[in-house]
Amino acid sequence: MTSKTSPESPLPIRTVLQMVGGWIGKLGTVWVEGQITDLSARGGTVFMTLRDPVANVSARVTAPRGVYEAAVPRPADGARVVVHVKPDFWVNRGSFAFTALEIRPIGVGELLARLERLRQLLAAEGLFNADRKRRLPFLPGTVGLICGRDSAAERDVLENSRRRWPAVRFKVEEVAVQGPYAVGEVTEALRKFDADPEVEVIVIARGGGSLEDLLPFSDETLVRSVAACRTPVVSAIGHEQDSPLLDLVADVRASTPTDAAKKVVPDVGEQLTLVRQLRDRGRRVLGGWLDREMSWLTSARSRPSLADPVRGLERGAEQVDALRDRARRSLSGSLDRAEDSLSHLRARLVALSPAATLERGYAIVQDPSGEVVRLAKNVAPGSVLTIRFTDDRLTVRTEDGTSPTTTKPRKPRKKASDETG
Structure with a gap:
């Protein structure tokens, strides 16, 4: 077409749009999956926007009322559906849209089956292993909080954390926590906090909701982003019974946002009590040790060798004198006996001499x-x-x-x- 057009011989816009419509018409029908938003009906036609569950991409879909009402259960705003569509291009308006030929809502069973397959895949890769999970710091200097805008989860985390440790500091990123934009915004906030050297713990918090509302926190992209973080991540999604895949890959799982505050920040009163108990215990241990050492020292000092050391020397001197006198007496007696024997022998010798x-x-x-x-x-x-x-x-x-x-x-x-x- 470019070879047949020039500034001197351009094509009319209608011709170009007709050519675009012809190309789009050649695509035929296709099954697509998405989340319904902006649902409205006028006359015999139902209008809706079908958003991609992960990327920030959407397309307009029109459906005859009969096609829409044939879906059981009838889909509403936020529902995940699979739609058999035919792409159409309206030449008069130059706009593109899909025409729905059949709508099938994705049931909870199908969603759970998909999540189970994804869970098994990620578990096989080792993303849920306990040995790769990191311990939280005892008292983080700064906590990164990812939550919804003006949400109750944000208030729970901030108020309970500051009640437990008033000096704790937070950096808050408010993002979409449901809908088609949730995965992208949460992932971007996560990367931002992970790159911040001041942030020592990242908390992802959201209140309760339906399975469809919590699907972004089971998204594969978000789960892999959490697994790749160098900063410890705490998952506080929904209530105790809710268990998105984010809970399995996070370093610590909190049952509620309030529980996340308890796990991330220590209670100053409890720590002061613990310090006081340890201090008292240390005093008792040290006091007992000193008492035992003093008793031993007193006992040692009461021994005669230390109580009157001169007396020991005197006893030793007395023993030396006694042994010396005994030796002298013994030697003197031996000499006297020898002299007497010698005299007797001499007398006998003289008596027997010629x-x-x-x-x-x-x-x-x-x-x-x-x-x-x-x-x-x-x-x-x-x-x-x-x-x-x-x-x-x-x-x-x-x-x-x-x-x-x-x-x-x-x-x-x-x-x-x-x-x-």
Whole structure:
């Protein structure tokens, strides 16, 4: 077409629109899924807007009243439906719309089945594993809160948190929490808080609602965004019985927005009570330990070795003196006994010595060989004999065996006692 047009020979707008209508008409019919909004009826035609459940995309749909009323149950604003449509282009207005040929509401059972399939898929990938969940900080400096605009959930979280810990700070992002814009806005707020270094915990809060109202919090895009966050995320969606997939992937699940405030922020009164109890317990433990140590010290000081240390030294000195005296007595007794024994032995030796016999006037006659002469007949005439007295000796020569000739006496070499000794 561009080759056949120019500024000098343009095509009329009707021709172009007719060509566009022809192209669209070639698409045929198609089944589409979406959420109904802006539902209205005029005459025999029902007008509605069909929004994509995830992206911010919508299209106008017209349906004959008979087609609309044939749907059971009859869909209303916010309902999820599957529509068999034929794309149409109105050349006169240059507008595009779908014409509904059949409308089928998506029942709760079908929604639950889809959520179960998505849950199994995400669980198989490990997004719900407990080991990847992070612990919340004890006292976060700043809490990021994602909630609806002027919602009761926002008031519950803020009021209960500040009642528990007045100094806590919040950064609040108000977003759509249901409808076609919810997933995109919540995901964008989540990424913003995750990139903020001041935010230590992110809370996603919404009050209760129907299954269809809470569907954005089971959206796969949002669930994967929460799993990819570096900041701990607390899910506080609906009531206790509500369990969107966001509860499974979040690091902490709170049953209600009020419960989220209790999990994120500690109670200052409870913490002061705990500190007081721990302080009292520490005092009791320390006091008991000091009492035991003082008792031990008192007992140690009462021992004689510490109560009167000089007395111990005195007893030791007394023992040394007693042992010394005992040793002296023992040694002295041993010496006395030895001396007495020596005297007795000396007296016996003197009594048995030949010198003692000589002192009584006896003499000892010895031949030249030194043998004692006991009989005169044993001496030959002319033999030289030595007569030994106590202090000296005399040499004689025999003449006839009976009359010895006296010679000059000699000085004895030793005393008789010395020789015997």
